[in-house]
Amino acid sequence: MANERDIVLDILMDIEDNNTFSNIALNKALKKNQFIEKKERAFITRLSEGVVETRIKLDYIINQFSKTKSDKLKSKIRCIIRMGVYQLLFMDSVPDSAACNEAVKLAKKHGFSGLSGFVNGVLRNIAKNKDNISYPSEEDNRILFLSVKYSMPEMLIKKFMTDYPDTYMNILEGCFDKRETSIRIDLNKISRDELKKELTEQGINAVNGQYSDKVLLISGYDFIKRIFGYKQGYFTVQDESSVCAIAESFKELTKEKEISEDFTALDICAAPGGKTTAALEYMNNQGMIYSMDISEDKLSLIEENIERLGFKNAKVAQHDALEHISKDLFDYDFDDNTDLVIADVPCSGLGIIGRKNDIKYRVTKEQIDELIDLQKRIINNAASYVKKNGLLLYSTCTVNPDENDVQVDRFLKNKTDFSLVGKRQFVQGTDKCDGFFYAIMKRV
DSSP states (O other), rough: OHHHHHHHHHHHHHHHHHHEEEEEEOHHHHHHHHTTTHHHHHHHHHHHHHHHHHHHHHHHHHHHHHHSSSGGGGHHHHHHHHHHHHHHHHHTTTTTTHHEEEEHHHHHTTTGGGGGHHHHHHHHHHHHHHGOOOOTTTTOOOHHHHHHHTTHHHHHHHHHHHHHHHHHHHHHHHHOOOOEEEEEEOTTTTHHHHHHHHHHHTTOOEOOOOOOSSEEEESSSSHHHGGGTTTTOOOOEEEHHHHHHHHHHHHHHHSSSSTTTOEEEESSSSTTHHHHHHHHHHHHHHHHHEESOOOOOHHHHHHHHHHHOOOEEEEEEEOOSSSSHHHHTTTOOTTOOOOEEEEEEOOOTTTTTTTTTHHHHHHHHHHHHHHHHHHHHHHHHTTTEEEEEEEEEEESSSSOOOHHHHHHHHHHHHOOEEEEEEEEEEEEEEEOOOOOOEEEEOOO
16 A cells, blocks of 8 residues: 555645646545545645645755756656655754655656665755745845745736735635634534534534624534534534525525525526535525536536435526526426526636635636636626526635626626625635625616
8 A cells, every 4th residue: 555655645746747736636545545544544645635735835945955956857756846845944843854854765766766875965054944945035025025925926926915905914824724624514404513513523624704693614524424423414514604505595485485485596507516516505495496507427426415315305407607597407497587696607717726726826817817708708698597586696716806897897887787786705814714705686
C-alpha cells in the first residue's frame, strides 16, 4: 500500500496533470484509501491542502534556494519539493530530517534518482536557513508582499483591495480560517439539540450555526456518510449562507399564504441538490419541485440526495439553464407559471477559496467576463418562468460585486416587472461562513 506522502503526491499530480479541483482530487484519494488510519488521513489532508493553499509562498521560497526556478522544474519534482518545504515550515510534528529524507525517497521511487541529490540539497539548505528566508518588503511593494504572504495571485489582491477597501485583509485572512462542516438539519425529522447531543456522544464537535437555527457546524469526524443522522436523512451538508438564501425565500413566500399542493418550484442549476432539498424541507411534502442541471453526471447526486432524505415531490432532468424549458421535459408549462425559481449560477467561486484552495490560481479576468455574460443570460431565462407574485432567487458563491450587486442591478433595470425583496452578501473572514451572495426578486 502507498504511504501517506505517496498518496499526497498522487493528489498533487492529479491537480497538475488533469486540472482536477483540489477538493475532488483529495476526496477521490481518501475514498480509494478509506481503510487507512484516521491519523494518516489527517496527515494526507493537511499536507495536500497545505501545499495547494500556500503554493505561491512555497515557490517564492524554493526560488531563493534552487538554481532552477520552480516553474522550470519537472512537475513531479516540483511537487515533491513543495511537499518537503511545507513540512519544514508549517508542520512542527514532522522532523526536518524526515521531511528531507522522505522527499529523497519519493524522488527515487518515481524514477528521479538522478535528481535526488538536487532535491536533498534544496530542502536541507532551506531547513538550515529557516530563519533567514527573505520575503518581499511591505513598504517597497505591498501587492507582492500580500501575494506571497497569503499565496494569492496579484490580480486578486488588487481586485479585493478595490472592491473591499476597508475589509480586504479579512478576506485574505479568511481564506485560511479553520473550516468546520456546515450541516443543514431537517427539523421535521429531528431537533437541532437532539442531533447535537447524538453527535457529541459520538465524539464529534458540534456547535450551533451563527445565522440559522437549522445549522450545526461539525468537526472531528471521520467520514460524513458514517456519522449518525446521515443515512437517516436527518441532515445535508450545506453552507450556512446558502441555507439562509432558501430560508429567506420561503419566509417571503409564506407571508400571505401557506405552501399548498399547487405550489411549484424550479431549480435550474441544481447539482448537487442542496438548494433543491432545502426547498423541499420548507415545502413539507406539498407541491412539486423540478430540479435540473446541464451535467448528466451530476444528476445522480441530486437524485441520491432526494432519495436519502425521503422526498417524493421532486422530479429531476438534464437541461441547459440557457435553453427554454419545453413543456415536454416534465409535462409542465413553466412559462409565467412558477412560484419560485432558483438560479444558483456558475461563478468565479471567490467566496469558497478556503474550501477549494486552487480556485484562486484558476481565475482570470477573461474568465470572469465570460461568467458575467453567462449569468446574465441564465437569469434572464429564469425570469421568464416566474409567475406574478412569484419569486426569483439569484445566488453565487463569490464576493465579486460584478457578479452580484452589479448583475442584479442590471437585471432590475431591464426587467421592470421585478422588484427587489432582499439581498445579502456574506464575506469570508468578516462573516463566519463562506463568501456567498443572494438576491430575492418578486415579479409584480
